[in-house]
Amino acid sequence: MSSLKILFRYSKGVRLYFVLSILFVAIETSFEVIIPLLMSEIIDVGIAQQDPSIFLEKGLQMILCAILSLLFGIWYAKCAAKAISLFCQRLRSIEFEKIQEYAFSNLDHFETASLITRLTSDITVIQNTLINGIRPFARGPIILILGLVMSFIINARLAIIFLFTTPILGVILFLIVKKIAPMYRRLQQAVDRVNLLIQENLTAIRVVKAFVRDEYEEEQFSQVNEDLANITQNTFHFASFNTPAFQMTMYMAIVGLMLLGVNMIVDGNMQVGELTGVLSYVLQIMNSLMMISNVFLLITRSIASCNRIAEVIEEPVNLRSGKIPLTPKDNSVDFNHVFFKYHPNAKEYVLSDITWHIPSGSTVGILGATGSAKSSLVQLIPRLYDVNEGSVKIGHVDVRDMDLVSLRDQVAMVLQNNTLFSGTIKENMRWGDPNASDEEIRKACEIACADEFIQKFPKGYDTYIEQGGTNVSGGQRQRLCIARALLKKPRILILDDSTSAVDTNTDHSIRSALRSIQGLTQILIAQRVSSVIHCDQILILEDGKISAIGDHDSLMETSSFYRGLYESQQKGAGI
Known part of the structure; x- marks a missing residue:
């Protein structure tokens, strides 16, 4: 299914406004096209016969056409504004909702900067296309057809010149559209790269400053900005x-009409008013072709954005x-013979043949060298x-058979670099439980040892956390994230x-306080042996495979990795 058909599905509820917009433009344009015909009658009849009543009659008709054209233009503007704003609002909402449904594997298909561009810049391109395209899309063909009809009504021999000039412009515009169609997608990809660099720079601005990498x-x-500009x-x-191309064709038509028309007037085969009327329609016809070509250019650019938006919406x-x-x-x-990549x-698999039983209510630890897939293992539990x-x-129930919301409500996961959101400490804590009382928040913070520094803040739990938690230390941020998880x-x-x-x-x-929670199954990934030495069992991972399982005493006897890690850390602690 083409991207235009995909997006058309989401226009339900606003299609009537789009139809009314086009209808009102068509009516407005029809009144505009009539005016040159009335003008030619004033010149040929009113002036030639010196009849003032013709001036009054046709003049009033022209004024009436202008007023009706204005009214229908206002109604068009109202309907178009409503249709475009509601449609683009809906597209943004649908995109954002779809991204929220994504699994981590789906998010791996798109760069963050690209998703931001698709939610903002690409939607704006479509919005601008509709704003600048609906009116000429309706007016162009109507003016072209009516203009040609009126020209042939005034003087068929003179109007035949349009049959030669119009195809010339059409061929030129076709070649232009064909050339630039693939260039618009590259343009949006260049915008992605600019957004990516800006995002990375702003996110890591402190690292940039610390390493003096400003230049x-x-x-x-x-470089990326220059690429975008080029x-x-x-x-x-x-x-x-x-x-x-439009101007060249228009001037060719005007010159041709003037040469042919003057000869016909001299020969007595045409009146001056007829030539004036046809020349008026030249501008309208050429303008209509210009409108149509501009619409094609707008559509060509918007199709690239439509494809990018459809990729997000249709991502399975x-x-x-x-x-x-x-x-x-x-x-x-x-874990029953788990393989994962x-x-x-x-x-190659990241995890290979993992079989491991974690008893209910037990505390287990996971150790391993960097890159041994410790985080990958635990991300399978909440089905990330x-x-x-x-x-x-x-x-004893496969997580793939469980309700996903229920599963993730029951499994809390705290990462090393977890995120705090801008807002007060209370507001951040209520991400764990929106209905948590102040006492429940305080209790969770006590278990996570966060209350000790929160109480030192002048505003306590109402202290405002800056974006990303930049106004608290790394350790404070981790303790707040643990408290937030406990509130679940x-x-x-x-x-x-x-x-x-x-x-x-x-x-x-923190470990001692967590052990006091009855029935809680705890899985601890750590680099320090002291963090897992108390665990009921400890899993040693090596290159995505189980190297050893046991408690501290048994691993000291059977695992050289664990024993070496323990002895090196004990020696370091002694120093």
């Missing part, structure tokens, strides 16, 4: 041929919610990704190296 970033931006210049260079969501609600009877987690065409082979079960009252809590920025004593306090 490097400026050079990078200058593509824009080339695209509009060819598009601008539209105007001189890789995760579909099951129907089984997550049972509260059992919080166990089972991020892309179906990848040659789906397994390629095998299964992940909670309470989860049955399974996953902490993915989420205490890496806190000191050892605070880490120990």
